[in-house]
Amino acid sequence: MLKSFHIGGIHPKENKLSAGMAIQPIAVPAQVIIPLSQHIGAPCQPVVKKGDKVKVGTLIGKSVGFVSAQIYSSVSGTVLKIDKAMDASGYKRDAVFIKVEEDEWEEHIDRSEALVTECNLTAKEILDKIAAAGIVGMGGATFPTHVKLTPPPGMKAEVLIINGVECEPYLTSDHQLMMEKSDEILVGITIVMKALNVQKAIIGIENNKKDAVALFTQKAKAYPGIGVQPLKVQYPQGGEKQLIDALTGRQVPSGALPISVGAVVQNVGTLFAVYEAVQKNKPLVERVVTVTGKEVQCPCNLRARIGTPLTTLIDAAGGVPESTGKVISGGPMMGKALASIDIPVTKGTSGILIVPTLEAKRKAMKDCIRCGKCVQVCPMGLNPTLLMTLTEYEVWDRAEKNAITDCIECGSCSYTCPADRPLLDYIRLGKGKVNGIIRARKN
Amino acid sequence: MSVILTAVATLGAIGAGSAGILYLISQKFKVEEDPRIQEVQDALPAANCGGCGFPGCAAFAAACVKAESLEELNCPVGGQETMDRVAAILGQTASKTAKKIAVVRCSGTCEERPRLNLYDGATNCSIAAALYGGDTGCSFGCLGLGDCEESCAFDAIHINPETMLPEVVEDKCTACGACVKACPKDIIELRKQGPKSRRIYVSCVNKDKGAAAKKACNVACIGCGKCQQVCPFDAITIENNLAYIDDDKCRLCRKCVVVCPTHSILELHFPPRKETPPPAKEEAANATA
Numbered sequence: 001m002l003k004s005f006h007i008g009g010i011h012p013k014e015n016k017l018s019a020g021m022a023i024q025p026i027a028v029p030a031q032v033i034i035p036l037s038q039h040i041g042a043p044c045q046p047v048v049k050k051g052d053k054v055k056v057g058t059l060i061g062k063s064v065g066f067v068s069a070q071i072y073s074s075v076s077g078t079v080l081k082i083d084k085a086m087d088a089s090g091y092k093r094d095a096v097f098i099k100v101e102e103d104e105w106e107e108h109i110d111r112s113e114a115l116v117t118e119c120n121l122t123a124k125e126i127l128d129k130i131a132a133a134g135i136v137g138m139g140g141a142t143f144p145t146h147v148k149l150t151p152p153p154g155m156k157a158e159v160l161i162i163n164g165v166e167c168e169p170y171l172t173s174d175h176q177l178m179m180e181k182s183d184e185i186l187v188g189i190t191i192v193m194k195a196l197n198v199q200k201a202i203i204g205i206e207n208n209k210k211d212a213v214a215l216f217t218q219k220a221k222a223y224p225g226i227g228v229q230p231l232k233v234q235y236p237q238g239g240e241k242q243l244i245d246a247l248t249g250r251q252v253p254s255g256a257l258p259i260s261v262g263a264v265v266q267n268v269g270t271l272f273a274v275y276e277a278v279q280k281n282k283p284l285v286e287r288v289v290t291v292t293g294k295e296v297q298c299p300c301n302l303r304a305r306i307g308t309p310l311t312t313l314i315d316a317a318g319g320v321p322e323s324t325g326k327v328i329s330g331g332p333m334m335g336k337a338l339a340s341i342d343i344p345v346t347k348g349t350s351g352i353l354i355v356p357t358l359e360a361k362r363k364a365m366k367d368c369i370r371c372g373k374c375v376q377v378c379p380m381g382l383n384p385t386l387l388m389t390l391t392e393y394e395v396w397d398r399a400e401k402n403a404i405t406d407c408i409e410c411g412s413c414s415y416t417c418p419a420d421r422p423l424l425d426y427i428r429l430g431k432g433k434v435n436g437i438i439r440a441r442k443n
Numbered sequence: 444m445s446v447i448l449t450a451v452a453t454l455g456a457i458g459a460g461s462a463g464i465l466y467l468i469s470q471k472f473k474v475e476e477d478p479r480i481q482e483v484q485d486a487l488p489a490a491n492c493g494g495c496g497f498p499g500c501a502a503f504a505a506a507c508v509k510a511e512s513l514e515e516l517n518c519p520v521g522g523q524e525t526m527d528r529v530a531a532i533l534g535q536t537a538s539k540t541a542k543k544i545a546v547v548r549c550s551g552t553c554e555e556r557p558r559l560n561l562y563d564g565a566t567n568c569s570i571a572a573a574l575y576g577g578d579t580g581c582s583f584g585c586l587g588l589g590d591c592e593e594s595c596a597f598d599a600i601h602i603n604p605e606t607m608l609p610e611v612v613e614d615k616c617t618a619c620g621a622c623v624k625a626c627p628k629d630i631i632e633l634r635k636q637g638p639k640s641r642r643i644y645v646s647c648v649n650k651d652k653g654a655a656a657k658k659a660c661n662v663a664c665i666g667c668g669k670c671q672q673v674c675p676f677d678a679i680t681i682e683n684n685l686a687y688i689d690d691d692k693c694r695l696c697r698k699c700v701v702v703c704p705t706h707s708i709l710e711l712h713f714p715p716r717k718e719t720p721p722p723a724k725e726e727a728a729n730a731t732a
Contacts, residue, residue, distance in 0.1 A: 084651070090575020091582050092651070326563075339560050339575045362563045422565035429570050 002207055004232035008379040010412045011234055012333065014208060018172045018292045023180055024149040025303045026316050028100055032075050032307030034060065037089045038346040039136040040143045046096060052079045054264050057106035057283055060096050063134070069144040069347075070134035071096075072175060074285035074305035076104040087346060088329045089436035091341045098307070109282045115183050116279040119191050126195040126278055133277030136345075138269030139174075139238065140330050141165060142348035145270055149195050151259045158262030160193055161247055162271060164216070165231060165238035167206060168331025171351040173288040174268050176301045178205070178212045181272050182219050188271035189226055191278050196264055200210045201226045202247045203268075208233045231333035235333060236410040240265045242379050254406050264312035269350075277360040289345060293354030295321035307344045310352055314341065325360030328353040333411045366419040374413035374423055380406045384413035384423045391430030407431050449717040456583040479532060480508050486528045489516060492596050494519045494619025507533065514538045519633075520617035543618040543633040545600065545611050550584040550646040550707065552606035556581055572627035580659030583649045585609065585630055594625035613640060635690045640712045643688060643695055645670075647707040650683040657705065670699035 037043035044061030048054060054073040061071030077100040084092035105111060121129070131146035151157055160183075166174040178185060189201050203220070205213050207230045220226045231237055231246055241252045243265055250261040256264055266274075269288065276282040285306055292299040297318025304313055310327075314320055320327075320341070328335040329343075330350055374384040382403060390399040403429060413423040454489040478720070485502035495518050497503040507516055507529055517540050518525050526537035556579045562571055568590035576582025587607035591600050599615035600622050603607070609622075609631075623631045630648055645664055653665035666684030678692035679699060688699070700708045 076527070085577075152707070336574070337563075360563070365565070422570075423567040425567070425570045429567070429573060432573065443548075 002230060002232040002236050003246050004237065005239075005245040005379060007245075007381045008377045008412065009220060009234040009236070009242075010377050010416055012169050012415060014233070015292075016175070016208070016292070016293070017170065017296075018282075018290050018301055019154055021172070021176065021300045022162045023176050023301045024152050024304050024316075025287055025309065026305075026313060028075055028103055028305055029308050029312050030100055031080070031094045032098050032100065032305060033085045033309070033344040034071060034098065034307040035073065035085065035093060035344065035346055036061045036071060037087075038071060038142060038306070038348065039069040040141065041065065041147075042068070043094065044068065044071050044281045046082050046094070048079045048082075048096065050079055050081050054079060055104045055106050056285060057109050059399050060098075061162070063144075063160075067144055067147050069136045069146075070132060072134060072281070072283040072285050074307050075097060078102040086340055086343050088336055088338065088343060088349070090336075095344070109281040111282075115187065117190075119187070119194065119278060121194075121278065123195045123197060126191055129278050130195070130274055131247075133273070133282070135214050135270060135273045136284070136347050137267055138273060138287060138347065138350070139267035140334065140348050140350045142346075145266070145274065148264065148266070149192065151196075151264075152257075155259045156262065157196045157198050157259060157264045158200070159248060159264075160189065160196060160198050161243055161263050161265045162189060162203040162268060163238055163240075163243055163265055164203055164205040164209075164212065164268045164397045165235075165243060165311050165363045166209070167235045167238040168333055168335070169235075170292045170353050171290050171331045172292070173290040173301055173350055175209050175212060176290075177272060178209070178268055179215065182215050184275045185268050185271050186216075186219060186223055186226065187279065187321050188273075188275035190223060191274055192264075192266060192271060193225065198264075199225050204207075204231050204237075204243050205229070206231050206233050206237055206248050210277060232422055235412065236379055236408065239379060239408050239410060241408070254403050284347060287347065287349065289349050290338075290351035291317040292351065293321070293324075293356070294322050294359075294379060297321070297355050306347060310341045310343055310345065311340075311343065313352060314354070316418060319355070321354060323356040323358070324354050325357030326355040328336070328355060333415065336411065362422075364421040365421050368421060369419055373416045373418065377412040377416045379410060379412060380408060382407060384427060385421070387430060388421065388426040391426045391433075394433075396430070396434055396437055399430050400437070404431050404434050405438070477508050480504050482532050483507050483529050486521075486525060486532060488521045488525065490596060490617070490619070492520060492617070492619040492621060494617065494621070503673075511540040512519040519543065519619055536724045544613060544616050544636045544640075544642075545618060545620075545622055546632050546634045546642065546644055547585070547600075547609050547611060547630060548644065548646050548648050549608060549628075549630050550630055550662045550709065551579065551581060551584045551660045552608060555662045556584060562586075568625075569627045581649055581651075581656070581663065583628060583630075583651070584647075584660065587626065590627065591622035591631060594621040596621060600631075617692050637690075637695065641695055642690075642711045643693055643697060643700060644690075644709060645686045645688055646709045647705055648685065650685050652684055656684065662705055664730050665705055666706060669704065670708060673698045673702050 042065040047062045048060045055076045058073045060073045063070050077098050080097040080099050082096050085095040086092050127146050135145040136142040213230045216228045244263045273284050289302050289304050290315050300317050327338045328342050387404050407427050411424050482702045485639050489500050491499040493612050506657045513535050517662050527714040530537035558578050561576050566588050568586045569589045571586050577586050585608050589602045599612045599647045600609050603610050618633050647664035649663045656663035656665050664686050670686050671679045676694050680687050700710045
C-alpha cells in the first residue's frame with residue numbers, strides 16, 4: 001500500500017500527454033516583457049531605464065522588502081520602455097520591455113554543462129546567493145525561496161521534503177526535469193540541506209512516474225540522508241501540508257506553517273534553480289513550461305526564457321487549435337484561465353493548457369443537494385458547502401471559526417460537486433475577506 | 444367546591460409570589476435608557492440600511508442622543524427633514540447636508556467597449572474582479588455582474604441587460620452607500636443631487652494612459668486636460684490620466700461637457716442646448732485659441 005495523505009482527495013484523469021517529451025530550448029524571441037511582480041510579496045523596483053543595454057543575468061528589478069525576489073534580464077539587448085503590461089493576474093502591471101540583440105551573458109555565469117557537486121559555502125552564504133538569484137517556488141506558488149529557507153526565530157527544520165509529485169493533471173515539466181537533471185537536483189538538495197542544517201531529506205514522487213522513482217532511488221544511494229518515497233496517485237498530493245502528512249505522518253496544525261512540524265518543502269524545479277544559482281552563479285532567467293491540451297498538435301516540454309510571449313510557446317507546440325475554448329496558465333485544477341494569451345512567461349508559469357470549447361464551458365449552477373461529497377474530498381477537512389454559504393451571506397465571523405483561511409484552493413470541492421456549484425470561487429472570495437479582517441484586527 | 448377554591452388560592456398565591464419576585468428583579472437590574480433614544484428612533488426611517496455608518500437605526504439613534512453635536516451625523520435616507528426632526532427632539536441644530544445620490548461612473552456599453560473574452564465563472568463582481576480585469580480591454584470599468592443590484596435594499600439600482608451597466612432609479616436611491624461598498628471596482632460614487640437633479644460628472648474611472656484607454660473604450664476619459672483648461676471654477680483635477688469633477692466647486696456651466704473629445708463627461712437633466720449640433724468643435728477651438 002503506497003503512502004498518501006489521510007483526509008479527502010480525488011483522482012482526476014491524469015492526461016499526461018507530454019510525458020516523456022524531451023525538454024527543448026525555445027529560440028529567444030525578438031522582444032521580451034518581464035513583469036516586475038512575479039512572486040508573492042512586494043513588486044520589484046526597476047533599476048534600468050529606457051535605452052539601457054542589458055545582458056542575460058543583468059539585474060533589472062531590485063527587491064524591496066524581505067518577502068520579494070530580484071528580477072534579472074533573461075535576454076541581452078536594449079530596454080525599450082517600462083510600462084504596464086498584462087500578466088497572468090489578468091491586470092496590467094509594471095513590466096520591463098526589452099528588445100533582444102544577440103545573446104550575451106554576464107561573465108560571472110558558468111554556462112557549461114559540467115556537474116559541480118562541491119559546495120564549500122556556509123549556510124548564510126548559500127541563503128544570500130539564493131536570495132540574490134531571485135529564486136521563488138517554481139511549482140506555481142512563487143513564494144520567495146530564501147524566505148522559506150529562513151525559519152522564524154525559535155523554530156528549527158528537521159527534515160527537507162522534496163516535492164516531485166506533480167499531481168496536477170496534464171503537467172509534466174517537473175517530471176521531465178527530474179528525468180533530465182537528476183544529478184543537478186540531488187546536488188541542489190544537498191545544498192538546501194546544508195542551508196537548513198538538516199540531515200534528512202525525502203523525495204516524494206507520485207507513482208505514475210515510475211521511471212523517475214527508479215532513477216532517483218538508484219542515484220540517491222550516493223547521497224547520505226536522501227530517501228525516495230513513491231506516493232499514491234491522488235490529488236492534491238503535491239499540496240505542502242498533504243505531502244508532509246503523506247511522507248512523515250505529521251499534521252500541520254490549522255493556521256500554522258509547515259516549519260511548526262519541522263518540515264520544509266521545496267519543489268524539484270526550485271532545487272534545480274538553487275543548484276544553478278549556487279554552483280553556476282546563474283540567476284533565475286528561464287524555466288521549463290509544459291504546453292499541452294487534447295487538441296494541441298504536439299504537446300511538449302519547453303525551456304523558455306522568462307518574458308517570452310506565451311504565443312511563441314504555443315506556436316512551438318503547433319499553434320492554437322481551432323476548437324480552443326480556454327487557455328489556462330498552470331494545470332487544470334489550480335491553474336488560472338487567461339483573459340489573453342498576449343502575456344509573458346513568468347517564474348510561476350509551470351504549464352500552458354489549451355482546453356477545447358466542449359470541455360471549457362462551465363455548467364449552470366444548481367441547488368445544493370446536501371450530498372456531502374465536497375466535505376468528503378476536502379483535503380483540509382473543511383466544509384466547503386457551508387463556507388460558500390457563509391461567504392454568500394457575508395457571515396465572516398462564522399467563516400473564520402470554520403477555518404476558511406485553511407483552504408488551499410485545490411478545487412477538489414468544485415471538481416466533485418454534482419450540482420456544479422462554484423464552491424471554490426466563493427471560498428476564495430471569503431478567504432480573502434476573512435484574511436483582510438484578521439490583518440486589520442492585528443494592526 | 445373547596446377543591447376549586449384551594450386550587451385558585453394556591454395558583455393565585457404562586458402567581459402573586461412570582462410577580463413580586465419578577466418585579467423586584469426588574470427593579471434591581473433595570474437598565475436606565477434615555478427615553479429620547481426611542482423618540483429619535485421613531486423619527487428615523489427604519490430602513491436599517493447602514494448608510495449612516497452605524498449597524499442600524501437603533502444604533503444611530505443611540506449615537507445621536509449620546510453625541511454632543513449632530514454635525515458628523517447624517518441619515519442619508521431620511522435626509523434633511525429627518526435630521527431636523529431628530530435635532531428638534533434633542534434640542535440641537537442639524538447640520539445642513541446636501542442631498543446625495545449614487546452615480547455610476549462608467550459608460551462602457553457593449554457597443555462602446557467591445558468584449559474581448561468570455562467570462563464563464565460565478566455571477567459575482569467580486570469573484571470576477573479577483574480573477575482578472577474584466578471581459579473588455581478596460582480593466583477599470585464595470586463588470587456588469589450585479590453586485591450593486593444585489594446590495595441595494597431600496598430596489599434603486601438595476602443592471603440594464605442591453606448595456607450591461609447599472610442604472611440608478613433616482614426616485615428610489617437614498618444614497619445609503621451600500622452599492623458604493625459592494626462595487627469591487629469603485630465605480631459608484633455618491634454625488635450631490637444638485638438643483639433640479641442637474642449633475643455633471645466624469646463617467647469613467649480608467650487610469651490607463653490616453654491611447655490605451657481609448658483603445659479599450661470609445662467613451663473613456665483619456666486625461667487630455669481640455670476640461671481642466673476650460674473650467675472657470677477650478678473644479679476639475681486630473682490625476683493618473685483621469686479627470687475628476689469636484690461637486691462642491693462645480694457650478695454646472697457645462698463647458699467641460701462640450702469640450703470632452705470622448706464624451707466621457709455626462710450631464711443629467713439639463714434642458715437641451717439652443718445651438719446644437721455640433722458645438723463641440725467650436726468650443727474646442729475657442730478653448731485652444
